[in-house]
Amino acid sequence: MKVSKRAQSVPSSATMAVDTKAKELKAKGVDVVGFGAGEPDFDTPQYIKDAAIAAIKSGKTKYTATPGIPELRKAIAEKLLKENNLTYKPEQIIVNIGAKHSVYESMQAVLDEGDEVIVPTPYWVTYPEATKLAGAVMKTVETDPKNDYKITPEQVKKAITPKTAMIIINSPNNPGGFTYTPDELRAIAKTLEGTNVMVLSDEIYERLVYDGTKFISFAALSEDAYKRTITINGFSKAYAMTGWRLGYVAAPIEVIKAMSRLQGHMTQNPVSFVQQGGLVAFTDPNNEVENMRIEFEKRGKFMADRLNAIQGVKCPKPTGAFYCFPDVSAHFGRTIGGVKINNSMDFAAALLEQANVALVPGGAFGCDNNVRLSFATSMELITKGIDRLEKWLKS
Template identity: 50%
Template sequence: MILSRKSLNISESSTLAITALANQLKAKGVNVIGFGAGEPDFDTPDYIKEAAIKAIKDGRTKYTPVSGIPELKEAIINKFKIDNNLEYKTSQVLVSNGAKHSLYNAMQALCNPGDEVLIPTPYWVTYPELVKMADATPVFVRCDHTKDFRLDLDDLKAKISPKTKAIIINSPNNPTGAVYPQEDLEEIAKLAIAHDFYIISDEIYEELIYDGRKHISIASLDREVKDHTIVVNGVSKAYSMTGWRIGYAAGPEEVIKVMTNIQSHATSNPNSIAQYASLAALRGNKDDVYMMRDEFELRRNYMVQRINNIKYLSCNMPHGAFYIMMNIQELKGKVIEGNVINSSEDVTKLLLEKANVAVVPGDGFGTDDFVRLSYATSIKNIKNGLDRIEAFISSEV
């Protein structure tokens, strides 16, 4: 029996795969330090959990409108107005089962067979797969680490074709931590308008920006840009609500309508209880958000300093999210404990087997010269994990 050829072409998520492998080892009693996590290690704030409990007690356990409860959509609209200077109507907002679901809906709504979607590299592992699932073709655009992983605008211009349907941008970025400056966003916006393609702006790490920098939503640049943009966000990273699975999208009414129709048949409404919890999150103060952000910044500072003092390793200073791309170029060709290192997969495999440290190989992000480390773990774990990495590399012959 032949399975779906399109589905067979979809790759496993390397981030989820390494986390699952690390958890298997932990279950066997192995003391693994995991740097693969794509979620905050803090608990969901109590006031959000209490709102969920109240929703259960109040019987908020039935179907809701497919696109989300009206109160939550109004809170999202208010968030966009206050935080991003963006005005939307309820018909321009869709609440989904996580930001990933919003991205899936957007790809399905926009793409036809033969369309191309531009993706800056390094990219979040899911972007190319979402494009392929929509029968479109991912086209990759360079972001050079020597330029702080900023988008290569000349390469972007060269990759635009009559088949270009959209570009996916992610700022702050997973996996690089890069935050796109306004001048780069303006150039992307000009190209999207000139060539009439959509911008899908993944802003899930919006609240996690450091060094006093500010988030700029590309849709806020002007009205014409906004009409070309689908903004995707959610509560998972800012409020440590990854398992609650609530994301949302805002954009042109005709696009959101199609996305809503797709969702109505694929999943129907998002979890009703999680919606009420998310409502409390968006209506509450941001004290917990700022606490997490400040702690992440301290961890980032420590991790960057340590990595840049380990032989053969280096990294940039990321300005957002909670990831570091560790440069392993100088490790390639080295022999450690009898093993020749030729790739990011080799580094990942050896660190897990020999040092009991879990990192994510860069090839899953479109670059084999790096591995990704998350600092969404305690300073103690970060110190111990980097000690293990340094000791392992010091055994090079």
């Protein structure tokens, strides 16, 4: 059977590959400590489950409006106004099957063949593939670890060409664990003024910020930023709802209309009763979102401190999301357990094989000096995994 060139051009997700290998080892009875997964280890709060179960029981099991049920679009608009200081009409919002789908569909809606998309490194693994599938060309910009891996306004200016259609800003960042300050974003927004460059602002980790870090939506920076921004968000990370598949986009009305037309032929609508879960999620009656955030904050600080105490490991303190992204390149060139470590992939493979710790090679995110460790796991497992990593690097 023939497979299209388009499908052949897309590799399987590197983050999932490590996870799969770790699961295989686990299935064989090996005690693997997994730092690979990008999802909260907490269960979805009960009030959200209850709402979805009640929706099934009451027969909310039919097709819904393509861009999502009106009540949910309205609730999202209210959330954006209250929490993000953003004024969107419900018609400017579309609900999708997860933020991953939101990214894919918005690129399909606004990019043309040959358009350029500026993607700072490190980047989330889906951006290159979604860009390519939209016929556009990814222009990566290598960031400086000394600037906490954040793109500077000067770099943005330099990267813009007549073909630039979009820049992706992901703050808080996966895999970097950093968050742009409002001033840093303002400076980038200023650089874009007078251009036709759209901003795809992926804000999926907005609730997970640490140490007093302030989150600001890109579209809230100025009137100009509002007009050029496609805001991506969803329920997966803040509400521990990864398996529910629920995300959304807020953008200028013409973008939402185009996405809605595409969605009508691709997925029709997000799952009816899942939308009912999303509708109540924002109420957070028991402060569970904040409690999860507090726990992540403790774990992130602990993990980064432990990593920085290991010789040849340099880890910026995470200010958002749930990832540590240490530079481990000081160990490249070494032979550990008979295996020569030349890059992040060798590092991750040998660590998993020899010390049974799963993490993700930074090469998958465009930063081969680094590896990504998720701290969406218990303190006990963080301790166990870092102990193993430390011992392995000393061996």
